[in-house]
Amino acid sequence: MGKLKRDQISEQQCSNIDCETLVHRERIRLGYDTCLACGEAEANQRRHTVVPLHKSNYVPVTNLLDLRGINNKGGFFR
Numbered sequence: 001m002g003k004l005k006r007d008q009i010s011e012q013q014c015s016n017i018d019c020e021t022l023v024h025r026e027r028i029r030l031g032y033d034t035c036l037a038c039g040e041a042e043a044n045q046r047r048h049t050v051v052p053l054h055k056s057n058y059v060p061v062t063n064l065l066d067l068r069g070i071n072n073k074g075g076f077f078r
Contacts (some may be wrong), residue, residue, distance in 0.1 A: 014033070014035040047062065
């Protein structure tokens with residue numbers, strides 16, 4: 001279990017089928033039901049990028065088709 005203290009570990013196991021690690025209490029409190037290693041592996045499977053909009057804010061994009069024409073000052077794209 002590493003350097004975690006016993007009072008920090010909950011009785012709940014990781015929700016991953018192949019993993020039997022106990023989940024840290026703070027992760028459960030934050031709404032996660034996986035251990036740190038399984039959570040990192042799950043996060044690495046998601047693909048996204050962050051792009052700036054013209055004269056606006058930054059937007060996360062997960063669908064590559066949404067990138068077409070995103071930064072041409074709001075004009076028409078083909």
